Amino acid sequence: xxxxxxxxxxxxxxxxxxxxxxxxxxxxxxxxxxxxxxxxxxxxxxxxxxxxxxxxxxxxxxxxxxxxxxxxxxxxxxxxxxxxxxxxxxxxxxxxxxxxxxxxxxxxxxxxxxxxxxxxxxxxxxxxxxxxxxxxxxxxxxxxxxxxxxxxxxxxxxxxxxxxxxxxxxxxxxxxxxxxxxxxxxxxxxxxxxxxxxxxxxxxxxxxxxx
Numbered sequence: 001x002x003x004x005x006x007x008x009x010x011x012x013x014x015x016x017x018x019x020x021x022x023x024x025x026x027x028x029x030x031x032x033x034x035x036x037x038x039x040x041x042x043x044x045x046x047x048x049x050x051x052x053x054x055x056x057x058x059x060x061x062x063x064x065x066x067x068x069x070x071x072x073x074x075x076x077x078x079x080x081x082x083x084x085x086x087x088x089x090x091x092x093x094x095x096x097x098x099x100x101x102x103x104x105x106x107x108x109x110x111x112x113x114x115x116x117x118x119x120x121x122x123x124x125x126x127x128x129x130x131x132x133x134x135x136x137x138x139x140x141x142x143x144x145x146x147x148x149x150x151x152x153x154x155x156x157x158x159x160x161x162x163x164x165x166x167x168x169x170x171x172x173x174x175x176x177x178x179x180x181x182x183x184x185x186x187x188x189x190x191x192x193x194x195x196x197x198x199x200x201x202x203x204x205x206x207x208x209x210x211x
Contacts, residue, residue, distance in 0.1 A: 003090075005115025009107045012139065013097035018107035020115035023085035036082030040070035040089045042104060049096045050142070065101055066091075069108055072158055072167040076109065078118040087117060098142040099127040105158040105168065106194065113202060121160035122198060123167050126190035128155050130175060130183050138190045153180075157187035161195040 003019035010016075023036055042065040043058060058066070073089060089108045093100060102125030109123035129140040131152040137144060145154055153173030159166050175183065 003111075003115070005111045005113070005117070007107055007110040007114055009103060009110070011099060011103050012141065013095060014099055014103055015094040016091065016100075016103050016107050017094060018089060018091045018104070018111040020108075020111045020117065021088040021090065023082040023087050023117070026084055026086050036077065036079035037086045038070045038074045038077060038079070038089070039086060040066045040073065040091065040108065042066040042069060042091045042093070044093045044096065048093050065104065068101065068168055068170070069104055072105060072123055073108055073112065075165075075167050076119045076121060076123050076160060077112065078120060081118050087112075096142055098140050098145045099125075099156075101125065101156045101168075101170065102127040102158065106198065110198060110202070114206065121162045121165075122195060123158050124161055124191045124195045124198060125156065125158040125168075126187045126194060127157075128183055128187050128190065129153075130155070130173075130179060134179075136183060136186050138186060153183070155180075155183050155187050157184060157191060159188060159191045161192055 003021055006017065006019040008017050026037065041058070042062050044062065069089065069091070077087065089111065091104050091108060105123050105125035109119070112119055127139060127145065129137040129144055129152060131137070153171060153175040156168070156170040157166065158168040
């Protein structure tokens with residue numbers, strides 16, 4: 001089936017492809033809903049991660065990422081426009097060098113816009129790494145991101161920038177409340193910077209600027 005919308009994004013050495021299929025009518029009675037339904041399938045491509053081979057079947061980690069993205073997109077898509085229908089977002093990680101979840105969120109959002117799916121706003125993701133001692137690193141590499149949690153904490157934040165709303169927040173590692181607030185603010189600023197670049201790209205390629 002041909003995708004209604006798609007996007008290829010690079011951020012540093014991380015490379016990802018997202019495609020949107022639908023909306024298509026739900027035929028199974030048990031899946032019936034008066035508003036649309038969002039499904040997401042995230043998958044690492046073989047050898048997309050250093051020293052790791054991705055299995056053909058979806059792993060538990062990939063299922064969790066898929067569920068997180070689907071839930072975030074449910075908050076941005078105007079589902080009442082698609083009764084009895086389903087939107088499928090397929091995301092393939094070609095090369096993972098950090099910021100996987102955040103970039104996947106952004107890619108899914110842009111693919112939805114390319115598919116002409118009505119949305120409330122863009123969804124933009126950003127990843128940071130906090131190190132004990134106070135250093136905050138925005139957009140860390142995979143090696144930096146996977147530093148032991150005992151040495152700091154990591155944050156993934158996804159926001160709707162024009163509406164100033166958070167759609168997803170994930171934290172790994174322990175951190176003091178004041179430091180967590182500082183990290184979230186750094187993530188938010190990172191999201192806004194990325195949003196500016198994405199909106200400019202959408203204006204140039206699609207002639208539209210959501211939000």
